[in-house]
Amino acid sequence: EVQVMEFGGGLVQPGGSLRLSCAASGFSFSSYAMTWVRQAPGKGLEWVSSITGSGDSTYHADSVKGRFSISRDNSRNTLYLQMNSLRAEDTAVYYCAKESGPYFSYYVMDVWGQGTTVTVSS
Amino acid sequence: DIQMTQSPSSLSASVGDRVTITCRASQDISHYLAWYQQKPGKVPKLLMYAASTLQPGVSSRFSGSGSGTDFTLTISSVQPEDAATYYCQRYNFAPLTFGGGTKVEIK
Numbered sequence: 001e002v003q004v005m006e007f008g009g010g011l012v013q014p015g016g017s018l019r020l021s022c023a024a025s026g027f028s029f030s031s032y033a034m035t036w037v038r039q040a041p042g043k044g045l046e047w048v049s050s051i052t053g054s055g056d057s058t059y060h061a062d063s064v065k066g067r068f069s070i071s072r073d074n075s076r077n078t079l080y081l082q083m084n085s086l087r088a089e090d091t092a093v094y095y096c097a098k099e100s101g102p103y104f105s106y107y108v109m110d111v112w113g114q115g116t117t118v119t120v121s122s
Numbered sequence: 123d124i125q126m127t128q129s130p131s132s133l134s135a136s137v138g139d140r141v142t143i144t145c146r147a148s149q150d151i152s153h154y155l156a157w158y159q160q161k162p163g164k165v166p167k168l169l170m171y172a173a174s175t176l177q178p179g180v181s182s183r184f185s186g187s188g189s190g191t192d193f194t195l196t197i198s199s200v201q202p203e204d205a206a207t208y209y210c211q212r213y214n215f216a217p218l219t220f221g222g223g224t225k226v227e228i229k
Contacts, residue, residue: 035218037166044223045158045166045209050216059216062123095165105215108156108171115165 002026002111004034004079006096009116016086020116022079022096030054030074033099035109036081038092038118048094049081050104059104064090086120093117124149126210128221136229141197143224145210148191154214155193157186160223161206169208170195202228 008020022034036048049060049070058070069082079096093115101107125148135141145155157170168177173193174186183198197204205228210221 037220044207045160045211045220047211047218047220050218061217100171104213104218106154106213108168108211108213109158109166110168110177112165112167 002098004096004098004111004113006094006113006116009094009118011119011121012086013122014087014120016120017082017084018086018118020081020083020094020096020118022081022113024077024079024098027098029072029077031102033102033104033107034070034072034079035097035099035104036070036079037095037097037109037112038090039095039115040089040092043092046092050099051079052104053102057103083118086118088120091118091120123217124151124212124219126212126219126221128208128210128224130224131222132225132227134227134229135200137201139200141200141204141226143195143208143210143226145188145193145195145221146191147193147212150190151212151214153189154212155186155188156211156213157184157195158209158211158220159206160209166209171213197226200226200228204228 035050096113097109098111099107153173158166160166
């Protein structure tokens with residue numbers, strides 16, 4: 001079964017850092033791009049960051065650019081999101097999603113994880 | 123950046139009604155439009171891609187149309203299990219913008 005599962009959420013103070021992980025199974029991980037999407041409490045979906053299957057290209061939303069960094073370890077079938085300089089407005093459920101192809105353009109998010117909650121508060 | 127605007131933001135329908143949700147892109151995105159369904163407290167689920175191609179396993183009650191800037195998601199005969207928020211998303215190039223969502227309530 002194709003699955004992705006997020007880890008690493010929690011409570012962090014403003015200005016702090018957190019690293020999210022997403023463990024993938026049931027598919028050839030390096031063949032697919034991966035994406036992080038977040039959802040603030042009571043709000044809609046916001047695309048955050050994407051990375052190609054090979055890891056050689058990434059893209060971040062303007063709202064997180066310079067603070068968040070997406071990466072992957074294809075030998076461990078794991079996706080990461082390093083989040084620095086966290087703000088209250090980063091509070092959200094963070095979803096990891098598998099893209100349907102090797103790039104994040106022209107492909108859709110066909111498998112989603114259950115999400116991990118990040119709360120930024122003092 | 124290309125903006126995605128959905129309408130209405132919410133609607134209430136009776137079982138068996140035909141429901142139509144609209145998504146408009148601020149620039150031409152060809153057919154690179156996906157629809158996701160998110161039931162309350164659940165994970166988003168891919169319903170449709172390429173504007174009108176149903177994801178395997180999705181009910182044929184759902185259909186999509188459009189190209190360029192204007193797209194629609196139609197539920198031909200809405201059922202209680204269709205109560206959810208529906209999001210459109212463009213995927214031609216990053217940033218991969220979502221629409222604001224349309225909440226469908228069943229009376």
